[in-house]
Amino acid sequence: DAGVIQSPRHEVTEMGQEVTLRCKPISGHNSLFWYRQTMMRGLELLIYFNNNVPIDDSGMPEDRFSAKMPNASFSTLKIQPSEPRDSAVYFCASSLSRAFGESNQPQHFGDGTRLSIL
Amino acid sequence: SQQGEEDPQALSIQEGENATMNCSYKTSINNLQWYRQNSGRGLVHLILIRSNEREKHSGRLRVTLDTSKKSSSLLITASRAADTASYFCATAIRDSGYSTLTFGKGTMLLVSP
Numbered sequence: 001d002a003g004v005i006q007s008p009r010h011e012v013t014e015m016g017q018e019v020t021l022r023c024k025p026i027s028g029h030n031s032l033f034w035y036r037q038t039m040m041r042g043l044e045l046l047i048y049f050n051n052n053v054p055i056d057d058s059g060m061p062e063d064r065f066s067a068k069m070p071n072a073s074f075s076t077l078k079i080q081p082s083e084p085r086d087s088a089v090y091f092c093a094s095s096l097s098r099a100f101g102e103s104n105q106p107q108h109f110g111d112g113t114r115l116s117i118l
Numbered sequence: 119s120q121q122g123e124e125d126p127q128a129l130s131i132q133e134g135e136n137a138t139m140n141c142s143y144k145t146s147i148n149n150l151q152w153y154r155q156n157s158g159r160g161l162v163h164l165i166l167i168r169s170n171e172r173e174k175h176s177g178r179l180r181v182t183l184d185t186s187k188k189s190s191s192l193l194i195t196a197s198r199a200a201d202t203a204s205y206f207c208a209t210a211i212r213d214s215g216y217s218t219l220t221f222g223k224g225t226m227l228l229v230s231p
């Protein structure tokens with residue numbers, strides 16, 4: 001079975017450029033999560049969607065970050081304009097919640113996008 | 119601040135030895151999950167233990183949960199070089215209304231042949 005698919009795997013760009021990260025969750029999963037991982041701060045939840053609706057975006061660092069989920073099989077995380085401090089590995093994860101707010105299901109992670117902003 | 123904190127930060131053992139990692143958390147939880155991350159890859163779910171459970175086994179993995187001490191441990195028995203990875207605990211906060219998890223910073227395990 002296909003797992004969570006993220007693209008690109010690596011992105012190197014210059015400060016000020018727009019960056020778009022993409023995620024295809026596991027088919028049938030109704031919850032999608034975007035995380036950022038750095039050595040200093042560990043794994044941080046950026047935003048959480050349930051049935052394509054953003055539920056909690058309190059982890060989004062600032063207005064330069066935006067996320068969308070236009071349908072059940074696709075999500076994007078956009079940074080505009082990008083800054084060197086945005087350099088990190090960005091993960092997308094999905095899970096199947098049988099009831100809203102249920103947390104007794106594992107999350108399935110993609111292999112991440114390693115983002116470097118010069 | 120982190121909800122889950124793993125201890126130790128790093129652990130180096132020989133193949134065949136057991137590895138024990140600990141996790142402490144601050145608020146009441148619905149469940150606690152352990153994940154593994156190999157270098158350059160995403161996290162992989164290992165095991166979930168609910169707040170009303172005290173111990174759970176899966177193959178060479180044994181997880182315990184002590185809600186009175188707000189702590190959990192992950193034991194890997196008869197370790198193999200392939201167990202080399204970072205291990206994270208993640209907590210689902212009780213009554214949060216969300217399906218979200220809060221991850222610790224992880225324990226880096228090195229198993230030498």
